[in-house]
Amino acid sequence: xxxxxxxxxxxxxxxxxxxxxxxxxxxxxxxxxxxxxxxxxxxxxxxxxxxxxxxxxxxxxxxxxxxxxxxxxxxxxxxxxxxxxxxxxxxxxxxxxxxxxxxxxxxxxxxxxxxxxxxxxxxxxxxxxxxxxxxxxxxxxxxxxxxxxxxxxxxxxxxxxxxxxxxxxxxxxxxxxxxxxxxxxxxxxxxxxxxxxxxxxxxxxxxxxxxxxxxxxxxxxxxxxxxxxxxxx
Amino acid sequence: xxxxxxxxxxxxxxxxxxxxxxxxxxxxxxxxxxxxxxxxxxxxxxxxxxxxxxxxxxxxxxxxxxxxxxxxxxxxxxxxxxxxxxxxxxxxxxxxxxxxxxxxxxxxxxx
Numbered sequence: 125x126x127x128x129x130x131x132x133x134x135x136x137x138x139x140x141x142x143x144x145x146x147x148x149x150x151x152x153x154x155x156x157x158x159x160x161x162x163x164x165x166x167x168x169x170x171x172x173x174x175x176x177x178x179x180x181x182x183x184x185x186x187x188x189x190x191x192x193x194x195x196x197x198x199x200x201x202x203x204x205x206x207x208x209x210x211x212x213x214x215x216x217x218x219x220x221x222x223x224x225x226x227x228x229x230x231x232x233x234x235x236x237x238x239x240x241x242x243x244x245x246x247x248x249x250x251x252x253x254x255x256x257x258x259x260x261x262x263x264x265x266x267x268x269x270x271x272x273x274x275x276x277x278x279x280x281x282x283x284x285x286x287x288x289x290x291x292x293x294x295x296x297x298x299x300x301x302x303x304x305x306x307x308x309x310x311x312x313x314x315x316x317x318x319x320x321x322x323x324x325x326x327x328x329x330x331x332x333x334x335x336x337x338x339x340x341x342x343x344x345x346x347x348x349x350x351x352x353x354x355x356x357x
Numbered sequence: 358x359x360x361x362x363x364x365x366x367x368x369x370x371x372x373x374x375x376x377x378x379x380x381x382x383x384x385x386x387x388x389x390x391x392x393x394x395x396x397x398x399x400x401x402x403x404x405x406x407x408x409x410x411x412x413x414x415x416x417x418x419x420x421x422x423x424x425x426x427x428x429x430x431x432x433x434x435x436x437x438x439x440x441x442x443x444x445x446x447x448x449x450x451x452x453x454x455x456x457x458x459x460x461x462x463x464x465x466x467x468x
Binding site for chain 1: 369370371372373415417431433435437455456458460462464465466467468
């Protein structure tokens with residue numbers, strides 16, 4: 125079952141310093157029918173104005189992944205971590221029993237665009253932790269590159285949930301297939317370009333597919349495309 | 358020394374405000390208990406109680422303290438959902454928090 129969610133059906137907002145789209149209930153957008161997809165609770169596509177950001181605030185029992193698409197994102201937390209991430213970088217925060225953090229655009233002149241993704245952890249009350257990793261942008265071409273997984277790795281952030289986040293790029297006319305175990309879900313987001321899914325469904329830029337009971341997914345690019353695929357329970 | 362203190366409860370995922378003792382007609386009592394903390398809240402509308410109980414696994418509970426000529430101090434409490442209880446006969450909500458993080462927003466990077 126493939127449920128395509130068009131870009132313009134996301135909740136769009138513009139507060140001046142912050143604009144973007146919420147794919148699940150968040151902030152002023154409240155839809156009791158759209159609060160989660162498996163353990164996934166939040167998928168925000170945010171653009172933060174230069175020098176602006178979110179002041180100190182808490183989180184708990186949530187795995188929070190920030191993928192910087194352009195610009196520079198600054199993170200600071202009560203564990204003493206301070207990091208600035210640009211494209212190619214991933215930030216993963218496991219809030220566990222509680223963390224305080226801030227997020228700001230580290231640039232005074234350039235916007236930052238981030239995908240911020242929240243997932244419920246497999247266990248509550250974990251020890252809070254934070255890490256940054258970096259993937260090789262050149263490796264994305266024609267591939268699905270894991271950037272977050274339970275095991276982690278040299279270029280893969282680790283997460284406390286049985287899920288993997290992949291990024292990839294396909295040139296127009298190219299295709300690839302992702303095979304998934306049964307009883308799993310896929311969340312596919314077209315960051316740029318245009319893709320077809322299993323030859324039946326079209327994903328335009330900004331569209332999402334929530335996929336269940338489908339073990340094989342063919343991604344076929346009709347334009348140069350940049351995409352994210354999440355394999356989750 | 359002049360001191361203002363208030364109590365807030367929000368939904369941790371969406372940020373939806375549920376209780377704010379500054380603006381809502383309610384009362385609360387806060388006390389340390391063992392290694393944790395207990396909030397005893399009365400005077401809440403039933404609709405608010407229902408929302409809190411529905412969202413009890415995902416609450417952000419705060420106590421804010423403002424002393425004269427001092428920066429605002431925020432206390433955030435780690436609450437597990439099964440430690441949020443409502444006594445309908447006494448119209449009393451009890452929230453037990455396992456731990457606390459005290460922070461001063463001014464200590465962090467800001468716009």
